[in-house]
Amino acid sequence: MSKSNDELFKQVTSHAKEYGFVFQSSEIYDGLSAVYDYGQLGAELKNNLKTYWWKSMVQLHENIVGIDSAIFMHPKVWKASGHVDGFNDPMIDNKDSKKRYRADQLIEDKITRYQKDGKTAKAEELQNELDAALSSDNLAALKDIIEKHEIVCPVSGTRNWTDVRQFNLMFSTRMGAMAEGSDEVYLRPETAQGIFVNFLNVQKSGRMKIPFGIAQIGKAFRNEVIARQFIMRMREFEQMEMQFFVKPGTEMQWYTYWKEARLKWHIAMGIPAAKYRYHDHAKLAHYANAAVDIEFEFPFGFKEVEGIHSRTDFDLTQHQELSGKKLQYFDTETNQSYVPYVIETSIGLDRLFLLTLCTAYEEQDLSNDEKQDSRTVLHLHPALAPVKAAIFPLTKKDGLPEKAREIMNRLKFDFSLQYDEKDSIGKRYRRQDAIGTPCCITVDHQTLEDNTVTIRHRDSMEQERVAIADLEKLVGDMVSWKNLLL
Ligand code: ATP
Numbered sequence: 351m352s353k354s355n356d357e358l359f360k361q362v363t364s365h366a367k368e369y370g371f372v373f374q375s376s377e378i379y380d381g382l383s384a385v386y387d388y389g390q391l392g393a394e395l396k397n398n399l400k401t402y403w404w405k406s407m408v409q410l411h412e413n414i415v416g417i418d419s420a421i422f423m424h425p426k427v428w429k430a431s432g433h434v435d436g437f438n439d440p441m442i443d444n445k446d447s448k449k450r451y452r453a454d455q456l457i458e459d460k461i462t463r464y465q466k467d468g469k470t471a472k473a474e475e476l477q478n479e480l481d482a483a484l485s486s487d488n489l490a491a492l493k494d495i496i497e498k499h500e501i502v503c504p505v506s507g508t509r510n511w512t513d514v515r516q517f518n519l520m521f522s523t524r525m526g527a528m529a530e531g532s533d534e535v536y537l538r539p540e541t542a543q544g545i546f547v548n549f550l551n552v553q554k555s556g557r558m559k560i561p562f563g564i565a566q567i568g569k570a571f572r573n574e575v576i577a578r579q580f581i582m583r584m585r586e587f588e589q590m591e592m593q594f595f596v597k598p599g600t601e602m603q604w605y606t607y608w609k610e611a612r613l614k615w616h617i618a619m620g621i622p623a624a625k626y627r628y629h630d631h632a633k634l635a636h637y638a639n640a641a642v643d644i645e646f647e648f649p650f651g652f653k654e655v656e657g658i659h660s661r662t663d664f665d666l667t668q669h670q671e672l673s674g675k676k677l678q679y680f681d682t683e684t685n686q687s688y689v690p691y692v693i694e695t696s697i698g699l700d701r702l703f704l705l706t707l708c709t710a711y712e713e714q715d716l717s718n719d720e721k722q723d724s725r726t727v728l729h730l731h732p733a734l735a736p737v738k739a740a741i742f743p744l745t746k747k748d749g750l751p752e753k754a755r756e757i758m759n760r761l762k763f764d765f766s767l768q769y770d771e772k773d774s775i776g777k778r779y780r781r782q783d784a785i786g787t788p789c790c791i792t793v794d795h796q797t798l799e800d801n802t803v804t805i806r807h808r809d810s811m812e813q814e815r816v817a818i819a820d821l822e823k824l825v826g827d828m829v830s831w832k833n834l835l836l
Contacts, residue, residue, distance in 0.1 A: 355649035384577025394736030414563035419544025430668040438516035444503035481632035489514040537571035565592040588699040595690040637664035656697035663689040728786030738765040744794040754793040
């Protein structure tokens with residue numbers, strides 16, 4: 351991370367805490383590693399990001415429906431999916447610092463460093479070596495690469511490494527009143543399996559015709575070897591996944607479709623296209639015949655935000671075998687049954703949250719010849735902003751608070767609002783800018799005479815006089831989901 355990016359990331363994380371977006375879990379007990387809580391504004395922003403995804407995937411697609419499956423599933427689900435045997439990360443320990451790392455990530459960090467130093471050929475060579483080692487599951491080769499490229503522990507600075515070992519990422523617990531004799535169950539490491547096991551339930555009860563999709567938003571749990579970079583890699587996180595069931599043979603066409611559609615969805619939030627790139631997987635997961643990541647340029651480099659995977663018929667076939675139940679689709683046109691193929695889109699909600707904050711955050715210099723001035727502003731899309739409008743009485747007297755409350759009571763059913771009467775109007779504007787509120791409405795003495803208010807816009811800082819009667823439409827148009835979804 352360059353100094354300015356490093357600085358930006360620090361500013362964003364401390365801003366997130368200061369304004370009630372994200373807190374460390376159990377902070378009063380010194381925190382729980384890689385677990386975070388969303389605060390009062392974070393919860394609103396997160397809900398809005400979920401709504402954006404849900405509306406675009408479910409509400410706007412007649413052939414996609416949403417479900418909400420349980421976190422606990424029958425243990426055999428994870429045997430069938432391959433997670434019990436194969437959901438591992440290669441880990442390595444530094445004997446001096448006693449710190450544990452993911453071997454592939456240590457190498458990726460070195461690639462990023464080569465790139466930053468302009469050593470493109472070296473970066474390419476290392477990427478090829480990493481891809482080859484990962485695709486052949488060669489742990490010894492990963493260790494060789496770490497030694498050959500003289501990768502040091504970021505904490506101790508030494509190259510005193512253990513061998514590379516595999517580490518299963520699933521959390522388990524016991525179900526039932528007594529620990530003894532009860533069954534071991536897992537906290538789901540992905541939401542996708544809840545969709546696969548409900549494939550026939552949804553298809554039959556919803557009379558769904560292929561191609562169709564099932565979407566779901568929910569918590570997932572992974573005992574990550576190392577967790578870092580704030581909410582980027584957590585042990586408890588949230589996924590938004592959609593499995594799209596297609597006729598075998600058409601999967602590549604749908605893979606291309608979703609690959610493009612998902613990137614467009616990201617860019618529609620107003621984020622520059624240059625901030626994104628595709629990264630094709632060199633090593634395909636056991637279930638996939640094509641896979642790509644959508645990566646975003648975080649202050650610490652390009653990292654995965656979303657994966658699009660062509661999962662073949664792997665999961666449904668596995669569940670058929672282990673459950674002994676048929677999971678097939680009957681095609682009424684051809685009078686044939688088949689196990690559908692699946693294209694998956696899987697996005698991490700917390701990473702989306704982080705990229706949204708990083709992109710929105712700006713320290714703006716507003717100085718002019720007369721005075722020094724600055725503000726911190728979150729340029730969030732109005733539909734995503736946690737607070738849609740703030741309502742201020744100019745002063746605390748002369749009936750202005752009552753009038754402001756009256757407006758608030760009219761608008762609060764449709765919009766999340768904040769009322770503020772403390773400090774100067776300028777200070778109140780700054781507080782709202784810092785949390786990304788798209789507009790502030792000020793009630794002054796003129797309001798009492800002609801029922802108009804001043805509305806001040808966050809990004810342009812321009813003000814206009816509008817009738818109270820028009821506020822509902824004005825704010826409604828500004829924060830409408832249509833602006834994002836059309
Ligand atoms: P990575 O390579 O970064 O570990 P992954 O390839 O294992 O991610 P997937 O299994 O494809 O991730 O999960 C889909 C999405 O879930 C990812 O694109 C990411 O946004 C999110 N995700 C995965 N693991 C985590 C985590 N530990 N914390 C937060 N989000 C995560």
